[in-house]
Amino acid sequence: MAFDLDIFDSLRSEAIDEILNSWGAFCACTDALIKGNGDLSAGSKLTPLVALLCKYGLRSLVEDHFLQALEETFKTNGVMVFWEYFEACRDAPPSEMLNFLSKEDWPQKVLSKALEEICLEKCYQEKCLLILVHAFQSHEENLSLERGDLDLHESSLISRYRLMVSALLLTTLPSHFPEILRFYFKKKLEELSTMIAGFGDDVCECQSDDLLINQQRKDSPRFSEMDIDDNFLEKNISKDNNLVKDVGKVVRDLRSIGFMSMSEDAYASAIFVLLKGKVNELAGDDYRNPVLESVKEWIQAVPLRFLHALQAYLGDSVYYDNSSSGLKSPLASSVSSFPGVGIPSELLVRWKLRLEYFAYETLQDLRIGKLFEIIVDYPDSSPAIEDLKKCLEYTGQHSKLVDSFISSLRYRLLTAGASTNDILHQYVSTIKALRTIDPTGVFLEAVGEPIRDYLKGRKDTIKCIVTMLTDGNPSGSGNSSDSLLEELNRDAENQEGADYDDNINSDDKQAWSNAECWEPDPAEADPAKGSNNRRKIDILAMIVSLIGSKDQLVNEYRVMLAEKLLNKLDYDFDSEIRTLELLKIHFGESSMQKCEIMLNDLIDSKRTNANIKASIPQTSQTGAEQEENDVSLNLLDATIISSNFWPPIQAESLNIPSSIDHLLSDYAKRFHEIKTPRKLLWKKNLGAVKLELQFEDQNMQFTVAPIHAAIIMKFQDQTSWTSKNLAASIGIPVDTLNRRINFWVGKGILAESVGTGSEDHVFTIADGMIDTNRNGITNGNSEELLIADEEGENSVASVEEQLRKEMTVYEKFIVGMLTNFGSMALDRIHNTLKMFCVAEPAYDKSLQQLQSFLAGLVSEEKLEMKDGLYFLKK
Structure with missing residues (x-):
């Protein structure tokens, strides 16, 4: 307390005695008033004493003493008693404290009672303070001071008191009290959410007598608070609701003791925790249904209605003319009215923006964390991608998506254990999904870079790309929509649907169109790369860029097509023709010319085969010879190729049975007669042979390579062969024979034993030793097995x-x-x-x-x- 002591120099002893007596009486009266346990009668004695002391210029001394007395009393009767209510959970860990709070039912009992008592104490002290204020006012009115000065002194004194109350509480605040407040508001909001869900059931039953319809609505996975009638909610969730009253009273008491910010933080934290749980509940691992709109509806159904009712109870609902509010935000929907609320207050609009932004950010983080799985399920997961796109438009946190997804790719996809085919399928899905999120291609550029770099280092990348372009999804890995064949079809449909009459100056038109819709690149774009690369995300072009040039892709396709055509058992190649036409549209006719000639060779082969068989004379031979030759020649089909346009064919020496060799010579002779002067040069190691093996109790049919047929037919001459003799008879190396004959040994047709030399093996027909169950062959004469070249040797050079x-x-x-x-x-x-x-x-x-x-x-x-x-x- 500071005051001017010089005033006593000019006073007489009688005046000094009067001041001292008045001061003693004022102190006694102050103690009696503040510690009077509700008795304000001592306040009537305070006015003349205050007037006398103010007369001598001791007003500041009076104020300081009175406030100090209030502080000491409030510390004893208010603060210490208030914190004792929460002493029980002071040392408990957070998890145990929550259990304790739930068990003891703190929200209804302890917190409300403690706030009520301290507010009563504060209210009584404020009445005491008002008595002092009135005493000051009486003295100042006698001095004819302006009313504005009186109000200023009053507000200053009351502000000092309230600041003192807040300071006392905050300086003694236990660390666990904010958690108690958060728990209280969280529990109340959960009660409100449960209550709204209960309203939903009642409303559904009241609005319709059709029990079947009611049951369908309740059984629906999307039945929730959002199905509730707005008028019903507005009627039941208002400031007169008991739950809103309880919460409003607690908030009002917290504000009264200076905890306004703490109370707002507590119920805001509870709302955000509840909202985060709701987003996780609605979204979860379900990527096939949009959830963003459902979350926004829940925000309006629960927290916004609660806040609206709370503001109405507390008297905070200040409405405004939204045309002059100045609120500008991309998150703000029309603020003219909210369902069940009407025209909202500015505070409620701000709450709506905060909650929606938090919902966008929470859902965004949830979807980014699961983006790898979402893209694996694309396009079935398109709703989740659309939700993520909307969230990123509001939050602008695209860099978080890029960093998180690249980390997932390197950890889960770009590893030695992942097949190139799977990586390509994921890359195609990534392109399609990110094209939806960011049509400019900026973030695809960043995310796709590590995938492209990794794929360029894989030796089988080109082969896998060609397989995806030609066979769709033969292996069953990935989604069918990941097939590049579908992109070829879509590309062809777009070109077929174009008006070619208007495409005379298509380049100029495209340039003009680009100029009209030009926009600057996003801030995240790599300045080292031109924006022209991002104007159109062409999946095929991006895949071809992995290879380096389209010529490499065409060469690989040519080899794959040749292998496929040479292994065909018939002349059905309509799908290959369709694929080739699509590739010609995308890569140009000149690039695919050799491939087109290869298909034309098969068309000519089909025609030539028919002509040769039609030229077989029906009466030139008689008896068994005619029957044998005619039947054999009718069963022979040849693929006649133009060697200059096909990839190099793998040549392998092979001695075939003389009867088959005679058939080939006869076929070549007839071909020369029809196609003079051209002659055939047989590739005897290529093609397929249909065999029927006859045993005592069953016949079995196989479709095998010529070398397999040559091996097994040798056992017609003798039942046992050494590997060296058999290899020499067929005209192939011994190691090649040992690899190829394993097919018949594995089927149980032949048995293998060690010969006289360590490297010479003996093969014999295993009569009665065929285990049909072990080898997947059933008894009967109708089983036909088509085998692949299990040694991995191709007909065409790679x-x-x-x-x-x-x-x-x-x-x-x-x-x-x-x-x-x-x-x-x-x-x-x-x-x-x-x-x-x-x-x-x-x-x-x-x-x-x-x-x-x-x-x-x-x-x-x-x-x-x-x-x-x-x-x-x-």
């Missing part, structure tokens, strides 16, 4: 083998360069070959093809590479 053969001519140039220069980098070798190898055959290979060839030379130990430079092997 692209790598073709490249190796074509590049062999440049090997001497490369060795000469490295001899002269010592060491060279890849790009330097590539540029040097382009510069000097201009004569036939001219060097026209890509950098990737050269790198593959050099890698082969390194593996053959002809070259070595270190720090990106190639050397001759020493």
Whole structure:
């Protein structure tokens, strides 16, 4: 307390005695009033004493003493008593404290009672303070002071008291009290949510007498608070509702003791916890139903109605003219009215924006965390993708999506254990899903980069891409919509639906269209990459870019098509023709010319086969010879190819039975007569042979490769062969025979034993030893098995083998360069070959093809590479 002591120098002793007597009486009166246990009668003595002390300029001393007395009393009778109510759970851990609060029913008993008592104490002290204020007012009115000055003094004194109350409580605040408040509001909101759900059941039963309809509504997975009639809710959830009254009284008491911010934080935290739980409940692992709108409806049904009723109870509902409110937010729907609320207050609108943003962010984080699974299920998970798109539009947290998804890709997909086919399917699904979220392609550019880099390092990437382009989804992995064949079909439909009369200057029109709808790139875009790459997300173009050039893809497709056509047992290739037409639309007719000739060869082969069989004379031979030759020739179908347009065919020596050789010669002779001067050169190791093996009790049919047929037919001549003799008779190496004959041994047709030499094996017909169950063959004569080439040997040379053969001519140039220069980098070798190898055959290979060839030379130990430079092997 500070006051001016110089005032006593000018006073007489009588005045000093009067001041001292008045001060003593004022202190005694103050103690009697504040500690009077509700008795305010002592306040009547306070007015003259205050007036006398103020007369001598001691007003500040009077105020300070009175407030100090209030503080000491409030600390004893208010603060200490208030915190004692919560002493029981002070040292309990959070989990145990929540159990204790639930068990003891704190929200209804302890918190309300403690707040009621401290507010009563505060209310009594404020009455005491008002007595002092009235005493000041009486003195100042006698001095004829302005009313504004009186009100200013009153508000200042009351503000000091309330600040003192808040300071006392906050300085002694136990750490667990905010958790108690959050628990209280959370429990009340859960009661409200349960109550609304109960209203929903009652409303459904009241609104319709049709029990079947009511049962269907209740059994629906989406039946919830959102089905409740708005008028019914507005009537039952208002400021007169008992639950709202209880909560409103607690909030009002907390505000009274200076805990306004703490109470708002507590019920805001409870609302957000409840909202987060609701989002998780509605969304969960269900990606096939949209949930965002359901969450927003729940926000209006529960927390907003609760807040509206609470504001009405507390008198906080200040309405405004939304045309002048100045609220601008992309989250704000029309604020003209809320269902069940009417025209909202500005505070309620702000709450709506906060809750909706939190819902968007929570659902966004939930979907981003499960984005890998969502994309695996795409397009069935399209609703989840749409929800995620809306959330990101509001939150703008696209970078969180990129970082999280790239981390998931590297941990779960881009690993040695994942097949290239699965990675490609996931990449296609990722492109489609992110195209929905971000049509500009900026985030796809960031997310797809690690996938593209990883796929470029896989040796079978090209083969898998071609398989997806031609066969759809043969392996059953991934969704059928991930097939690139569907993209080819969609591309063709778009081009067929275009008006070609208007496409004379299509490039100019496209350029003009791009200029009209130009927008700057997003801030997240990579400035090193041009925006033209993002204007149209072409899935096929992005997949082809993994390979490096379309020529490599076409070459791989040509090899795969040749393998497929050579292994066909009939002339049904309509699907191959359709696929080729689609590829011609996308890659151009010139690129697919050789493939088209290959299919034309099969068409011509079908026609030639029919002509040759029609030319068989019916009466030129008689008896058994005619029957044998006619039947055999009718069963022979040949695929006649133009060798200059097909990939190199794998040649393998093979001695076939003389009867079959005679048939081939007869067929070739008839072909020469029809197609003079062309002649046939048979590839005897290619094709398929249908066999019927006859045993004592059953016949079995097989469709096998010619080499398998040649092996088993040798056992017609003798029942036992050594591997060396059998290989020499068929005209193949022994190791090749040992691989191929395993098919018949595995079927139980042949038995294997060790011969005289350690490397010579003996094979015999296993009479009566066939285990039909073990080998998957059933008794009877109608079973036909079509076998694949289980050794993995193809009929056509692979692209790598073709490249190796074509590049062999440049090997001497490369060795000469490295001899002269010592060491060279890849790009330097590539540029040097382009510069000097201009004569036939001219060097026209890509950098990737050269790198593959050099890698082969390194593996053959002809070259070595270190720090990106190639050397001759020493």
